Amino acid sequence: MQQRHRESYFLALLGQVCGWSGAYAEGLEALGEALRFVEQIGERTWEAEIHRLKGELLLARSQGDQSEAEACYSKSIDVARGQGAKLLELRATTRCAELWLDQGRRSEAYDAQVSLYDWFTEGFDTADLNEAKALIEKLS
Numbered sequence: 001m002q003q004r005h006r007e008s009y010f011l012a013l014l015g016q017v018c019g020w021s022g023a024y025a026e027g028l029e030a031l032g033e034a035l036r037f038v039e040q041i042g043e044r045t046w047e048a049e050i051h052r053l054k055g056e057l058l059l060a061r062s063q064g065d066q067s068e069a070e071a072c073y074s075k076s077i078d079v080a081r082g083q084g085a086k087l088l089e090l091r092a093t094t095r096c097a098e099l100w101l102d103q104g105r106r107s108e109a110y111d112a113q114v115s116l117y118d119w120f121t122e123g124f125d126t127a128d129l130n131e132a133k134a135l136i137e138k139l140s
Helices: 002-021 024-041 047-061 063-083 086-102 106-117 127-139
Strands: none
Touching: 002 024, 002 047, 024 047, 047 063, 047 086, 063 086, 086 106, 086 127, 106 127
16 A cells, blocks of 8 residues: 555656646646545545646646636645645645736735745745745735
8 A cells, every 4th residue: 555655646746747848638647647546545645736736737738727727726725724734735825826816816815825824933945935925025
């Protein structure tokens, strides 16, 4: 069973790398397979990241998938929140807030981003928190 846990992680990485290279269909296929592993074996360690990555690939592939991407970010936020994984929640919230900004939902984006960012008391030199802070400044 331990091997299968690693499979979902490596499939998530494969999906991310495919996205970086512009192979969105292949990336989405890898992420779909990763989510099937999550469901089959019930191991949820990477679930929030898989949903976030899926949202990113959907947006990168086509702006027509904004609602589906938003649903992926929302699922990622819910999973991360349920796990108490604040950093993963922040990553997904940042992506969702960027989408909302593009949709003209500036106030909603700001409120979501600030309330979560303010939870953190350390780690402000990390890439995730720097990115979140930059978005807050852009939204201000």
